[in-house]
Amino acid sequence: MEITVTEKEQGKLSEKNLDLACQKLSEIGYVIFENLLPLEFVEKVRKEFENNESLPEGEIQRNHFFRGLFLDSYIIDNPIALQIIEAMLGTKFFSFLPYGCNTTRRESRYWNDAEKQWIHRDSGHLFPELGMALPVTKIVVNIPLVDFTLENGATEIWPGSHLIVDPVTEPKTENEALFKDYHVCSEERGSTFPSVRMVMPAGSLVLRDMRCWHRAMPNYTDQVRPMTAMVYFHRLHNMTGIQGENERRNSGIPDSVWQSLSDKSQQIYRFYPMS
Numbered sequence: 001m002e003i004t005v006t007e008k009e010q011g012k013l014s015e016k017n018l019d020l021a022c023q024k025l026s027e028i029g030y031v032i033f034e035n036l037l038p039l040e041f042v043e044k045v046r047k048e049f050e051n052n053e054s055l056p057e058g059e060i061q062r063n064h065f066f067r068g069l070f071l072d073s074y075i076i077d078n079p080i081a082l083q084i085i086e087a088m089l090g091t092k093f094f095s096f097l098p099y100g101c102n103t104t105r106r107e108s109r110y111w112n113d114a115e116k117q118w119i120h121r122d123s124g125h126l127f128p129e130l131g132m133a134l135p136v137t138k139i140v141v142n143i144p145l146v147d148f149t150l151e152n153g154a155t156e157i158w159p160g161s162h163l164i165v166d167p168v169t170e171p172k173t174e175n176e177a178l179f180k181d182y183h184v185c186s187e188e189r190g191s192t193f194p195s196v197r198m199v200m201p202a203g204s205l206v207l208r209d210m211r212c213w214h215r216a217m218p219n220y221t222d223q224v225r226p227m228t229a230m231v232y233f234h235r236l237h238n239m240t241g242i243q244g245e246n247e248r249r250n251s252g253i254p255d256s257v258w259q260s261l262s263d264k265s266q267q268i269y270r271f272y273p274m275s
């Protein structure tokens with residue numbers, strides 16, 4: 001979606017563009033702002049990311065995401081993303097640190113040992129038995145750290161698929177139960193709906209309703225294709241606060257990092273994950 005230079009500089013959408021962004025997210029299931037972040041910044045983050053990739057997996061990599069550029073306000077406090085999220089989810093939305101990163105490379109393989117990922121949604125519907133889609137309650141924000149092209153595996157997405165509600169059926173196997181809300185669309189079914197590839201320049205900003213069908217596609221290049229992934233939740237996903245509102249004791253967010261966060265970020269990242 002196009003925005004003005006002033007909106008970009010001020011990090012604030014006009015009322016009209018905010019409405020349009022919300023409308024796209026509600027009706028199509030995602031919205032993309034191309035070239036929103038300065039390329040120089042994105043390139044620095046990509047290099048940091050590559051350094052991180054060369055660290056041993058697990059805790060060290062995870063802790064690395066608590067450092068420097070990964071916590072820049074362009075990423076964790078992005079004002080345009082937050083403006084839209086607040087309009088869609090209300091003021092009490094929350095998210096977790098550290099965030100994730102979706103990476104594909106030439107040799108990437110998925111659970112079914114294919115080079116294309118399963119068509120899936122990242123979140124099921126609330127009350128699917130009603131047979132209708134309720135307003136969005138989980139939004140993922142992605143920032144591609146390289147240009148996303150057909151060659152390096154730009155994500156495939158099915159516009160409008162977040163509104164598809166299937167009849168609720170009892171899972172027949174354990175595996176089915178596990179993937180019930182996730183693996184909702186076979187290849188055959190996917191081919192009967194129009195899909196698009198999210199071809200976009202590095203530093204674009206994507207907001208996606210997590211119920212949208214999508215998948216990672218093969219990366220035929222030798223360049224790693226990373227994108228940051230931050231998930232924002234409506235307050236209803238933690239009504240009791242038992243995950244520790246204002247209690248970061250076990251969050252793993254180092255104190256020095258917590259102190260460095262803006263008031264807004266401390267508000268957003270106030271919970272810690274259960275596991």
Ligand SMILES: O=C(O)CCC(=O)C(=O)O
Nearest residue numbers: 102103122155215216217
């Ligand atoms: O890496 C991609 O292109 C898609 C990632 C994905 O499927 C996901 O975020 O669930």
